[in-house]
Amino acid sequence: MASFYAASAAAAATSTATTRLLPSAANRLTLSSSISLKSLRFSPVISHLYVRKKTTLGRISSERLSYATVTSPISAASIPEQLKSARENIKELLKTTYCHPILVRLGWHDAGTYNKNIEEWPKRGGANGSLRFEIELKHAANAGLVNALKLLQPIKEKYSGVTYADLFQLASATAVEEAGGPKIPMKYGRVDVSEPEQCPEEGRLPDAGPPSPATHLREVFYRMGLNDKEIVVLSGAHTLGRSRPERSGWGKPETKYTKEGPGAPGGQSWTVQWLKFDNSYFKDIKERRDADLLVLPTDAVLFEDPSFKEYAEKYAADQDAFFKDYAEAHAKLSNLGAKFEPPEGFSLDDSSP
Numbered sequence: 001m002a003s004f005y006a007a008s009a010a011a012a013a014t015s016t017a018t019t020r021l022l023p024s025a026a027n028r029l030t031l032s033s034s035i036s037l038k039s040l041r042f043s044p045v046i047s048h049l050y051v052r053k054k055t056t057l058g059r060i061s062s063e064r065l066s067y068a069t070v071t072s073p074i075s076a077a078s079i080p081e082q083l084k085s086a087r088e089n090i091k092e093l094l095k096t097t098y099c100h101p102i103l104v105r106l107g108w109h110d111a112g113t114y115n116k117n118i119e120e121w122p123k124r125g126g127a128n129g130s131l132r133f134e135i136e137l138k139h140a141a142n143a144g145l146v147n148a149l150k151l152l153q154p155i156k157e158k159y160s161g162v163t164y165a166d167l168f169q170l171a172s173a174t175a176v177e178e179a180g181g182p183k184i185p186m187k188y189g190r191v192d193v194s195e196p197e198q199c200p201e202e203g204r205l206p207d208a209g210p211p212s213p214a215t216h217l218r219e220v221f222y223r224m225g226l227n228d229k230e231i232v233v234l235s236g237a238h239t240l241g242r243s244r245p246e247r248s249g250w251g252k253p254e255t256k257y258t259k260e261g262p263g264a265p266g267g268q269s270w271t272v273q274w275l276k277f278d279n280s281y282f283k284d285i286k287e288r289r290d291a292d293l294l295v296l297p298t299d300a301v302l303f304e305d306p307s308f309k310e311y312a313e314k315y316a317a318d319q320d321a322f323f324k325d326y327a328e329a330h331a332k333l334s335n336l337g338a339k340f341e342p343p344e345g346f347s348l349d350d351s352s353p
């Protein structure tokens with residue numbers, strides 16, 4: 001990785017002073033929706049300034065990696081065609097590294113800092129790419145997520161017209177879909193923060209073992225503008241992945257389901273097939289038949305609190321209902337706090353969200 005960072009720094013350094021004029025996202029959309037060349041002559045297609053800026057990317061010292069300052073392209077908003085290509089690269093990455101779960105966690109932790117009571121961007125937090133900065137990666141809740149950033153960084157380097165904020169959310173939605181989950185009605189165009197000073201303060205993400213889990217979940221998710229149904233359905237993302245004691249402090253070092261990977265072995269999963277997106281998270285918490293499967297206090301409360309329980313029971317019984325509600329809630333989560341360019345965002349698919 002050291003050489004990767006050095007190489008990317010050198011490559012970007014050559015263009016540090018470059019400024020480019022490119023079509024705005026809005027006009028790029030116009031282009032892709034096949035407006036005639038003739039009409040383009042009258043369109044203000046050059047309206048967006050792309051600058052290359054110095055940023056700091058971090059790697060966590062507890063993992064015996066040092067932080068490095070690199071120069072990385074900053075684009076004001078993403079280019080649809082580049083996002084589509086990046087999506088293909090993410091699919092390849094998923095096939096070779098089985099990193100679906102950590103990419104979902106990365107997207108969620110970038111977006112989940114949103115505070116609906118703060119109007120100003122980016123003070124309000126949310127899906128703005130701030131999680132790429134060392135200061136935020138070092139928040140206790142983000143332990144291990146530097147590995148997700150490292151996986152995505154080569155894709156980011158390849159596509160200067162893709163923002164970190166969009167890349168994190170694209171990676172997360174693609175991971176859910178590729179793991180067998182529902183199609184998420186995503187939109188793109190998220191603008192990145194540019195400086196580590198714009199990162200949110202520590203403490204906006206939920207704890208797994210607070211004194212009163214239901215109260216805590218409501219405090220944190222209501223602050224994001226999410227409701228009980230969304231708390232329950234989004235928790236269903238734990239159908240993917242594992243908890244590692246050396247990262248979060250939760251879970252066993254390994255179980256019969258994780259000791260051979262795939263990916264880096266170890267940790268404790270919530271489900272048996274932890275790379276498959278289905279409703280087994282709800283079924284397994286309900287049944288509690290296997291001590292090798294993880295149930296955090298904030299997972300257990302979904303079947304204890306009367307309002308949460310209504311949804312948890314429904315999703316345990318009906319995977320279609322889970323998929324439908326999950327897709328909607330995931331898309332909503334991915335938009336929290338984001339500033340879009342164009343303001344309405346854009347879809348990568350023919351059928352708009």
Ligand code: HEM
Binds near residue numbers: 105144242
């Ligand atoms: C409800 C409150 C939540 C709490 C308290 C919580 C807590 C945790 C903890 C402690 C871990 C283990 C991290 C590690 O040791 O590596 C984890 C992993 C994970 N979380 Fe959550 N989480 C919550 C909600 C969510 C939501 C809303 C999503 C996505 C929509 C999500 C997606 C994931 C995924 C996919 C993993 C597995 C990561 C991996 O295998 O590397 N979580 N979560």
